[in-house]
Amino acid sequence: MPPKTMFEKIWDDHVVVQEPDQPAVIYIDLHLVHEVTSPQAFDGLRMNGRKVRRLDLTVATADHNTPTWDLSLPVTDEISKKQLDALDRNCAEFGVTLYDRFSPLQGIVHIIGPDLGYTQPGKTVVCGDSHTSTHGALGAFAIGIGTSEVEHVLATQTLRAFKPDTMEVRVNGQLPRGVTAKDIILAIIGKIGVYGGVGHVIEYTGEAIRNLSMDGRMTVCNMSIEAGARAGMIAPDQTTFDYLKGRQFAPQGAEFDAAVERWKALVTDPGAKYDKLVEIDASELEPHVTWGTTPGMVAPISGKIPDPADADDENTRDALTRALEYMDLKPGMAITDIKIDRIFVGACTNARLEDLRAAAEVVKGKKVHKDVYAMVVPGSAKIKLEAEAEGLDKIFEEAGVDWRVAGCSMCLGMNPDILSPGQRCASTSNRNFEGRQGKGGRTHLVSPAMAAAAAIAGHFVDVRDL
Amino acid sequence: MDAFTKLTGVVAPIDRINIDTDQIIPAVYLKSIERTGFEDALFSSWRYNFDGSDNPEFVLNKPAYKKANVLVVGPNFGCGSSREHAPWALRDYGIKCIISTSFADIFYNNCFKNGVLPLVLPPEQVKEIMEKAESDPGIELSIDLVGQRVWDESEEISIAFEIDAARKDALVNGLDDIGQTLRMVADIGDYEAKHGL
Numbered sequence: 001m002p003p004k005t006m007f008e009k010i011w012d013d014h015v016v017v018q019e020p021d022q023p024a025v026i027y028i029d030l031h032l033v034h035e036v037t038s039p040q041a042f043d044g045l046r047m048n049g050r051k052v053r054r055l056d057l058t059v060a061t062a063d064h065n066t067p068t069w070d071l072s073l074p075v076t077d078e079i080s081k082k083q084l085d086a087l088d089r090n091c092a093e094f095g096v097t098l099y100d101r102f103s104p105l106q107g108i109v110h111i112i113g114p115d116l117g118y119t120q121p122g123k124t125v126v127c128g129d130s131h132t133s134t135h136g137a138l139g140a141f142a143i144g145i146g147t148s149e150v151e152h153v154l155a156t157q158t159l160r161a162f163k164p165d166t167m168e169v170r171v172n173g174q175l176p177r178g179v180t181a182k183d184i185i186l187a188i189i190g191k192i193g194v195y196g197g198v199g200h201v202i203e204y205t206g207e208a209i210r211n212l213s214m215d216g217r218m219t220v221c222n223m224s225i226e227a228g229a230r231a232g233m234i235a236p237d238q239t240t241f242d243y244l245k246g247r248q249f250a251p252q253g254a255e256f257d258a259a260v261e262r263w264k265a266l267v268t269d270p271g272a273k274y275d276k277l278v279e280i281d282a283s284e285l286e287p288h289v290t291w292g293t294t295p296g297m298v299a300p301i302s303g304k305i306p307d308p309a310d311a312d313d314e315n316t317r318d319a320l321t322r323a324l325e326y327m328d329l330k331p332g333m334a335i336t337d338i339k340i341d342r343i344f345v346g347a348c349t350n351a352r353l354e355d356l357r358a359a360a361e362v363v364k365g366k367k368v369h370k371d372v373y374a375m376v377v378p379g380s381a382k383i384k385l386e387a388e389a390e391g392l393d394k395i396f397e398e399a400g401v402d403w404r405v406a407g408c409s410m411c412l413g414m415n416p417d418i419l420s421p422g423q424r425c426a427s428t429s430n431r432n433f434e435g436r437q438g439k440g441g442r443t444h445l446v447s448p449a450m451a452a453a454a455a456i457a458g459h460f461v462d463v464r465d466l
Numbered sequence: 467m468d469a470f471t472k473l474t475g476v477v478a479p480i481d482r483i484n485i486d487t488d489q490i491i492p493a494v495y496l497k498s499i500e501r502t503g504f505e506d507a508l509f510s511s512w513r514y515n516f517d518g519s520d521n522p523e524f525v526l527n528k529p530a531y532k533k534a535n536v537l538v539v540g541p542n543f544g545c546g547s548s549r550e551h552a553p554w555a556l557r558d559y560g561i562k563c564i565i566s567t568s569f570a571d572i573f574y575n576n577c578f579k580n581g582v583l584p585l586v587l588p589p590e591q592v593k594e595i596m597e598k599a600e601s602d603p604g605i606e607l608s609i610d611l612v613g614q615r616v617w618d619e620s621e622e623i624s625i626a627f628e629i630d631a632a633r634k635d636a637l638v639n640g641l642d643d644i645g646q647t648l649r650m651v652a653d654i655g656d657y658e659a660k661h662g663l
Binding site: 016017021022023025027029036037039040043044048050053054057064065077079080082083086128129130132144145146147148149151152155156157158160162164194195198199225228230294315316318319322412413414421431433434435436439440 | 467481482483484486488489492493494496497498499500501511516540541542545546547548549550553568570571572575576579580630631632643644647648650651653654657658661663
């Protein structure tokens with residue numbers, strides 16, 4: 001047999017039907033559902049008298065609309081409430097397991113999948129959400145899909161898809177102290193651009209990736225879509241197996257040991273070819289900060305705002321000019337001179353326990369700057385309890401940081417957590433598009449430690465200098 | 467699914483790269499549980515001022531382009547989220563064809579499920595249409611998916627295009643993906659049995 005990449009092994013193992021020149025029909029092992037992209041899909045099933053084919057492979061949670069205030073308080077946004085109620089009704093009617101906003105297993109869909117052990121190496125995972133790429137960190141093939149495809153998977157447990165190409169992103173060397181997984185992925189997007197990965201599945205390899213924890217690997221894979229990639233993946237290894245062992249929905253006991261043997265065989269064969277290769281040197285990286293309105297508009301903390309006049313072509317020059325105007329920044333300005341109004345630590349990119357610890361370590365014993373409002377939103381109800389058991393909530397509260405309940409929150413502002421027009425936010429989320437966190441809001445993407453450091457200083461600082 | 471065979475309509479230009487799904491339809495409009503009614507949300511951040519009034523500078527607010535059925539846009543259109551609300555908002559507004567040099571993957575897939583044709587053309591042809599749409603406001607473009615051709619009334623623009631045969635077939639015939647896959651239910655059952663699922 002010719003050598004195969006990890007992606008090809010998983011793909012080939014999931015093809016149910018492949019007719020010539022048609023999309024493959026591939027089997028889906030795990031379908032995650034949330035309230036925003038599912039109501040029309042359930043309606044479609046109802047209209048056609050169809051059922052959910054595999055309830056045991058389907059799990060739902062409420063995350064995008066849920067307020068992050070105390071659970072004893074009601075959902076005050078009537079339209080959000082209607083969407084949350086629709087998820088309750090649909091899951092009850094069709095028999096889908098649902099972790100609603102009161103469930104101890106509730107959380108951001110891409111956080112709870114791995115954290116509860118649902119996501120496993122070799123699985124195909126889909127969700128009506130582009131950040132499904134997160135799950136690839138465990139060696140799964142995980143992609144975001146639209147609502148029509150959500151309905152297709154509910155009805156058939158399969159997806160029609162054309163086979164993507166492959167790209168290896170090799171991150172060589174060791175990360176310097178204070179530089180994180182978030183900085184790796186921001187640097188990669190800065191290098192290959194927001195279109196660099198389109199049509200490809202990225203496999204991240206190399207020493208710096210191997211040395212990342214599972215939480216860090218998920219941060220990297222999460223933002224694969226920001227480079228345009230169909231999915232991001234990391235080969236499973238001992239870090240993956242240690243992470244999964246004992247998780248609620250992972251195999252247990254002898255079954256787990258047998259699964260580990262299967263998972264070990266998933267890695268890319270020596271000599272297997274990727275369609276593209278990109279290499280970066282981790283040892284040269286600094287903490288990164290986005291300054292524009294795409295995740296590719298990014299600079300190291302020691303950097304300056306670029307001058308649109310230096311752009312290679314007119315389209316790029318226009319985009320840079322427009323981005324600087326929207327962000328209210330001037331060419332040549334030092335990144336460290338950018339003052340901020342708010343910080344948001346959270347989202348499927350950076351709301352896991354390691355992220356919360358990193359932010360807490362920076363603010364411990366200090367006070368948030370008087371002009372800054374700081375908010376930390378844990379990724380799940382379970383992670384919230386774990387953080388509180390370590391006393392992280394106390395550290396945040398003593399520093400003047402607001403400690404909230406789990407949800408997508410200010411990553412996309414579907415719940416009440418939004419920026420006001422003109423407000424500037426250091427955010428650990430994944431998108432800095434115009435208006436992403438609220439109309440007129442300005443978003444700078446950073447790691448949790450960098451967001452925390454900015455909260456204390458009132459402007460961006462190199463967290464390594466603290 | 468809705469079919470797309472042929473269309474003649476006004477083409478509106480938005481000469482920007484990387485137009486993301488948050489610009490096509492911001493998240494605040496995704497709370498609806500309906501599949502239609504998203505036309506007023508399309509490009510809302512660009513279309514409306516902070517007080518809710520129309521922004522006269524935005525292309526779809528200019529009289530010549532208001533009734534556009536075709537958009538010509540910069541590369542990587544539809545990057546970002548998987549929200550199918552993006553093609554729904556375009557379709558509900560009346561835009562059934564988007565012309566660009568490239569599209570983001572999920573957005574591209576979502577268009578085909580909703581009778582919207584995301585048409586990929588080479589850079590020089592996109593530029594030609596962009597310039598014509600800007601210099602001649604309100605110009606109509608015809609797109610024939612069956613015959614794989616784009617032209618304007620004067621035939622100054624006349625372009626033969628390539629498209630994947632399977633995608634074309636699905637859109638021309640408005641094929642129901644789920645119905646088609648359910649015909650393979652025996653294969654799915656066999657797969658599950660073989661894999662102990």
